[in-house]
Amino acid sequence: MYAFTYHKPTSARQAATLLAKKEDAKILAGGHTLLPTMKQRLASPSALVDLGACADLKGIARKGRNIVIGAMTTHAEVADSAEVREAIPALALLAGHIGDPHVRHRGTIGGSVANNDPAADYPAALLALGATVVTNKRKLTAEEFFTGLYETALEEGEIITKVSFPLASKAGYAKFRNPASRYAMVGVFVAKRGSEIRVAVTGAGEGGVFRWPEAEAALKARFAPKSLDGLKHTAKGINGDIHADPEYRAHLIGVMAKQAVAQATGKAG
Amino acid sequence: MATVSLTVNGKAVTANIDPRTLLVQFLRENLRLTGTHVGCDTSQCGACLVHLDGKAVKSCTTLAVAVDGASVTTIEGLAADGALHPMQEAFREHHGLQCGFCTPGMIMSAVDMVNRRGHQLDEKTIREDLDGNICRCTGYHNIVKAIAAGAEAMGKGTAPVRQAAE
Ligand SMILES: Cc1cc2nc3c(=O)[nH]c(=O)nc-3n(C[C@H](O)[C@H](O)[C@H](O)COP(=O)(O)OP(=O)(O)OC[C@H]3O[C@@H](n4cnc5c(N)ncnc54)[C@H](O)[C@@H]3O)c2cc1C
Ligand code: FES
Ligand code: FES
Numbered sequence: 001m002y003a004f005t006y007h008k009p010t011s012a013r014q015a016a017t018l019l020a021k022k023e024d025a026k027i028l029a030g031g032h033t034l035l036p037t038m039k040q041r042l043a044s045p046s047a048l049v050d051l052g053a054c055a056d057l058k059g060i061a062r063k064g065r066n067i068v069i070g071a072m073t074t075h076a077e078v079a080d081s082a083e084v085r086e087a088i089p090a091l092a093l094l095a096g097h098i099g100d101p102h103v104r105h106r107g108t109i110g111g112s113v114a115n116n117d118p119a120a121d122y123p124a125a126l127l128a129l130g131a132t133v134v135t136n137k138r139k140l141t142a143e144e145f146f147t148g149l150y151e152t153a154l155e156e157g158e159i160i161t162k163v164s165f166p167l168a169s170k171a172g173y174a175k176f177r178n179p180a181s182r183y184a185m186v187g188v189f190v191a192k193r194g195s196e197i198r199v200a201v202t203g204a205g206e207g208g209v210f211r212w213p214e215a216e217a218a219l220k221a222r223f224a225p226k227s228l229d230g231l232k233h234t235a236k237g238i239n240g241d242i243h244a245d246p247e248y249r250a251h252l253i254g255v256m257a258k259q260a261v262a263q264a265t266g267k268a269g
Numbered sequence: 270m271a272t273v274s275l276t277v278n279g280k281a282v283t284a285n286i287d288p289r290t291l292l293v294q295f296l297r298e299n300l301r302l303t304g305t306h307v308g309c310d311t312s313q314c315g316a317c318l319v320h321l322d323g324k325a326v327k328s329c330t331t332l333a334v335a336v337d338g339a340s341v342t343t344i345e346g347l348a349a350d351g352a353l354h355p356m357q358e359a360f361r362e363h364h365g366l367q368c369g370f371c372t373p374g375m376i377m378s379a380v381d382m383v384n385r386r387g388h389q390l391d392e393k394t395i396r397e398d399l400d401g402n403i404c405r406c407t408g409y410h411n412i413v414k415a416i417a418a419g420a421e422a423m424g425k426g427t428a429p430v431r432q433a434a435e
Binding site for chain 2: 001002003004005006008028031032035036039048050052076099100101102103105106181182
């Protein structure tokens with residue numbers, strides 16, 4: 001790891017001031033992506049601005065028809081939250097299956113969303129539930145926010161402060177884990193809000209998380225696993241690597257989508 | 270340089286360190302607490318697990334400066350007054366180790382599991398929650414047995430019942 005100066009502001013506002021002043025500064029959240037990257041010398045920020053003491057970035061609250069989660073809230077806190085479990089159980093379930101228990105004690109929703117790893121879990125939930133990413137400067141829909149592989153709409157020094165999830169009448173998440181890394185080989189989040197149905201796929205897309213319009217249309221006719229019978233996702237634009245080729249991943253999309261709908265409708269076996 | 274103050278195994282420590290010092294380096298090199306191991310250094314194996322304010326974390330993926338003010342428990346902090354902690358005793362009793370390299374992390378993981386889930390742990394739960402701990406020797410079988418027994422023993426507040434290991 002290359003040397004850096006370390007800063008620990010106590011509010012998002014102070015953090016923003018520091019980030020504006022220091023050239024080449026990076027935000028540190030749980031550090032579970034950033035520190036491994038710095039150890040490999042793939043990142044070499046001259047300064048780290050640790051958000052760990054920013055109390056205004058922590059916590060979970062129900063606000064009307066939304067669950068609002070502070071950027072520095074850990075995966076374990078989301079998984080264990082009585083509010084999230086009650087309002088959007090699929091979201092708590094998703095958080096509870098990220099990595100392993102120790103990763104969940106440190107990793108945060110803000111860090112995960114900012115990193116936009118193509119195999120990360122949260123992006124699928126944000127896109128399917130129609131969540132809003134709130135930064136210290138603006139509000140962005142999930143579509144606006146996730147712009148490509150490890151790419152987001154975040155500007156230099158912009159801080160995610162919270163993520164707001166509208167409640168869904170039905171939601172489910174199914175993930176086929178890479179047995180070694182625990183990231184998603186394919187993960188599918190389905191959500192029904194009023195008449196709107198969204199199916200978001202992570203782990204599979206060459207450009208990161210994406211929606212599957214054909215599945216959404218099929219589920220609109222009837223929100224049941226059976227509606228997806230015979231529906232196949234194309235292997236075009238799907239990732240291939242030593243773990244799974246594009247055809248296999250494309251097949252998994254269909255299988256995971258069905259499982260997610262079964263879970264959302266309480267029919268999981 | 271940065272100043273860091275921690276409570277490690279109940280004792281207050283303060284030191285001046287380079288900000289890039291990892292918590293595991295601080296424990297091993299500054300404090301000479303070498304029970305916490307580095308297996309992979311890439312956040313995968315869990316050999317470096319310690320409890321940070323009561324929760325298991327990978328100390329190879331945590332900066333020491335970032336946890337200033339926290340309370341840290343390492344494997345050295347489990348045994349009280351020379352008697353093994355019930356989870357350590359269970360690992361010995363059930364032969365939950367071979368080379369022993371992963372063992373400190375396994376035990377810190379196991380105690381964390383009990384803190385989160387209580388004293389009755391079934392095999393499926395234990396295996397799932399060991400996702401972040403890798404063992405190259407045992408095949409996990411006796412580790413799982415040891416954790417189930419250790420969890421129960423922690424509930425009784427006594428050492429586990431003597432039982433021949435397989
Ligand atoms: C062994 C292991 C297994 C894992 N398995 C999974 C898995 O199954 N699924 C999954 O989704 N993830 C997984 N992860 C990733 C984990 O969820 C990370 O914690 C997460 O991706 C990054 O969050 P962090 O809080 O650690 O962020 P950091 O590593 O601190 O930061 C990541 C990036 O985001 C930026 N950033 C952080 N917070 C903000 C903010 N508030 N505003 C703007 N930018 C910010 C940082 O500058 C940095 O570039 C795994 C990680 C490990 C080590
Ligand atoms: S040494 Fe920390 S996880 Fe392997
Ligand atoms: S006992 Fe040797 S690595 Fe686990």
